[in-house]
Amino acid sequence: MSAAFDKISIVGLGLVGASVALGLKKRGFVDRISAYDTDAESLEFGLSRSIIDEKATSIANCAEGSGLLVLAVPVRSIAASLAQLKDVTAIITDVGSVKSPVLKAGEEIFGESPANLVPGHPIAGSEQHGVEAADPNLFENHKVILTPAASTDEGAINSVEEMWQCLGARVIRMSAGHHDSVFAQTSHLPHLLAYALVDTLSVQGDSLEIFEYAAGGFRDFSRIAASDPVMWRDIFDANGEEVLDIMDKYMDELTEIRTLIAEGRMGELEALFKRAKVARDHFSSINVQPRKASD
């Protein structure tokens, strides 16, 4: 099989960018990978381990002659990176956890939503960070969500889809707004609740002792509070509206539960627990994705 692309560009050579690069090279999807990162050491490491073939001196320089460009930069840097790609004809995709702001940035920078911009979100991650942790199989059996606009070129969407499929992922399309609503509920809110729990307990007088006796429930719950604070700050900044919406519903539910306990309405509390258990057991039965961290 000949390669799908002569050259692919990776902007941002962290865990995700480097894993895409390594995976595509290993599978022969591309002949040559050029990368740009503000951190020179990451580029050097990528070159020395043949994760990439060449290092670029700027985002625009990286994009030259590329058929496909993967923006694997943090959510907060996507708009600024896009601004440097105004004259690029390559297909552009990103890997951010929030998708509406990417489309919005495209519209603002290009005047209209550019046909070559295919926002994406691979639902995979690891507790490890950086180019050193690059894993060509990071996306194997994971979902990738693409959120193109109505004006996005169908050929561009298909190319990005093929890239992720080549890496072993299952690609799903949905609107950016729907994506951001679903992930506010299933990912962003849980992270917020975990940070809030650990913080609430840690400011209690006997916090040291509390953590010592913390048992299974807390351990599972709090693992996600070990996630990167800066990354999550940016996610809440980018998806604030959706997060506030589901947060309000959650706080209403907590208020209701508080009333049930305070008024001793234990039958209703049990009914609520049972409803949750049925839903959770259903979730377990349909979700057999391998366990990976912080996705």
Next chain:
Amino acid sequence: MSAAFDKISIVGLGLVGASVALGLKKRGFVDRISAYDTDAESLEFGLSRSIIDEKATSIANCAEGSGLLVLAVPVRSIAASLAQLKDVTAIITDVGSVKSPVLKAGEEIFGESPANLVPGHPIAGSEQHGVEAADPNLFENHKVILTPAASTDEGAINSVEEMWQCLGARVIRMSAGHHDSVFAQTSHLPHLLAYALVDTLSVQGDSLEIFEYAAGGFRDFSRIAASDPVMWRDIFDANGEEVLDIMDKYMDELTEIRTLIAEGRMGELEALFKRAKVARDHFSSINVQPRKASD
């Protein structure tokens, strides 16, 4: 080594009661174990597998001639079981997740806190249930908390301590009130938050799809929402005051976070996340207990 007791009684032959029985027999701590359970099949199974040596016809009958009696019944049944042990001289201990109500029930039934009552809470469990899941090593390397009253006999406390140490557990003493406050924070609140999250999401219009995309954060978080609804209803019934207290603090924190997001005060949000991460990383470093479920 001769056995510490000729006869020990187990009231309630579920996972915990049967694991205590099997563990003590295997380690030679006792010559003979008598058990009582309202479920005749559990007793038959226990006898047939030599988990116990004899089945009793009532709680009082079970206690006859025993030096030590372990009440391994659900939290809601402890008071009623104690009421049937008024004339018993055996050392009595229980395994409930909430401790103040046990001492209170003792005071009410016996007129004063009985010297032979040593309330206990093994911090161990499993996702499995029932006598069939009996595991002689269930408590190995786990903590057991004893919450005796000032009037409890020191010899009785020591005997219960030796029983748990024989099972491989580490025994810690604290007041019942302190225990209930600590566990409201580290176990009861996390379970409540998990039930509330799963329930909130499951009543959303697109709940099926939401569960399909639910990623790592949610999966960890929701595992504990699969716990037994009846058991947890009883825990919240028994420890309502402490739970409401920490729940109010948690809801205050969520309200604060809501304000930070709504007002775009992202530096403060990041500081809060960082504080939580430091506390959580500290927790990980001190807590190396093997992972077991629903403790």
